[in-house]
Amino acid sequence: MIENLNIRQANLxxxxxxxxxxxxxxxxxxxxxxSCNIFGLSEDQFKDILKDVLSQNxxxxxYYLSGxxxxxxxxxxxxxxxxFYEGTETPSxxxxxxxxxxxxxxxxxxxxxxxxxxxxxxxxKREPGSLQLxxxxxxxxxxxxxxxxxLLKENIKRNLGKYSFPKVQGIIFKxxxxxxxxxxxxxxxxxxxRKVDDPEVLYFFPxxxxxxxxxxxxxxxxx
Amino acid sequence: xxxxxxxIKTFTESLEIEPxxxxxxLSYGSSSWDSIAHLALxxxxxxxxxxxxxxxxxxxxxxxxKAKEILGKRGIQF
Numbered sequence: 366m367i368e369n370l371n372i373r374q375a376n377l378x379x380x381x382x383x384x385x386x387x388x389x390x391x392x393x394x395x396x397x398x399x400s401c402n403i404f405g406l407s408e409d410q411f412k413d414i415l416k417d418v419l420s421q422n423x424x425x426x427x428y429y430l431s432g433x434x435x436x437x438x439x440x441x442x443x444x445x446x447x448x449f450y451e452g453t454e455t456p457s458x459x460x461x462x463x464x465x466x467x468x469x470x471x472x473x474x475x476x477x478x479x480x481x482x483x484x485x486x487x488x489x490k491r492e493p494g495s496l497q498l499x500x501x502x503x504x505x506x507x508x509x510x511x512x513x514x515x516l517l518k519e520n521i522k523r524n525l526g527k528y529s530f531p532k533v534q535g536i537i538f539k540x541x542x543x544x545x546x547x548x549x550x551x552x553x554x555x556x557x558x559r560k561v562d563d564p565e566v567l568y569f570f571p572x573x574x575x576x577x578x579x580x581x582x583x584x585x586x587x588x
Numbered sequence: 589x590x591x592x593x594x595x596i597k598t599f600t601e602s603l604e605i606e607p608x609x610x611x612x613x614l615s616y617g618s619s620s621w622d623s624i625a626h627l628a629l630x631x632x633x634x635x636x637x638x639x640x641x642x643x644x645x646x647x648x649x650x651x652x653x654k655a656k657e658i659l660g661k662r663g664i665q666f
Binding site: 403455456458459460461462463464465466467469471474475477478480481482484485486488490 | 602617624627628630643647650
């Protein structure tokens with residue numbers, strides 16, 4: 366375990382590191398950046414969009430800056446983990462689509478539509494009223510030292526004072542073994558699994574199977 | 589082709605679903621209507637009806653029924 370970690374809520378000065386966390390979590394240990402491939406964006410274009418939308422700090426979807434916490438040691442970034450509340454009226458996916466719609470090239474929409482058909486069904490549905498934890502990232506030299514588990518615990522505890530939620534969920538790729546094992550070690554359980562057999566899906570995602578993980582009930586109050 | 593047929597066609601093509609499924613009950617989250625399909629759907633609606641949707645309209649377009657209401661407010665009759 367790393368000692369003397371400073372964990373705090375992310376702010377505007379952390380945007381570059383949060384962008385790194387989002388992109389690295391999308392890659393899940395590979396070189397595939399899903400958003401770039403699905404929306405026909407270069408990595409730089411995607412980073413520019415993320416910079417803009419994170420600075421808007423809009424709640425209830427996964428690019429909510431204030432939902433992120435960052436861990437530091439001696440003033441150096443160690444890791445980050447995002448969180449957002451899955452709304453009971455407007456799903457996070459709808460919010461994300463609305464925000465991204467302003468940035469995407471309309472002439473590419475037919476291509477995006479075609480891409481959406483290939484990846485259709487891979488993402489499990491999030492439960493309204495739950496806390497979602499996503500975009501976890503730990504700098505390589507600090508891995509295997511319990512940082513991610515500390516970030517999970519700390520992020521849930523901080524959100525307990527803000528929202529009422531019966532469960533915490535997260536969506537990851539099943540074949541991202543490091544993340545998978547860390548979630549199970551923390552106490553998450555697998556509640557849904559979605560696989561797409563079309564080999565083309567691997568152009569858009571690092572792996573072809575996503576799982577919905579859940580952490581709930583007494584486990585939350587015991588943290 | 590009248591407006592309702594145009595809208596049904598836009599939904600069937602964007603969400604890759606059968607026309608029979610396109611009823612007032614069809615809403616975001618059902619069938620293949622996820623966040624990425626929503627982007628394609630609203631873009632197709634803009635093209636088909638030659639309008640520019642606002643962010644409020646894009647986020648509000650959560651069902652086929654809502655889509656008709658939003659377009660109705662833009663003077664498109666169904």
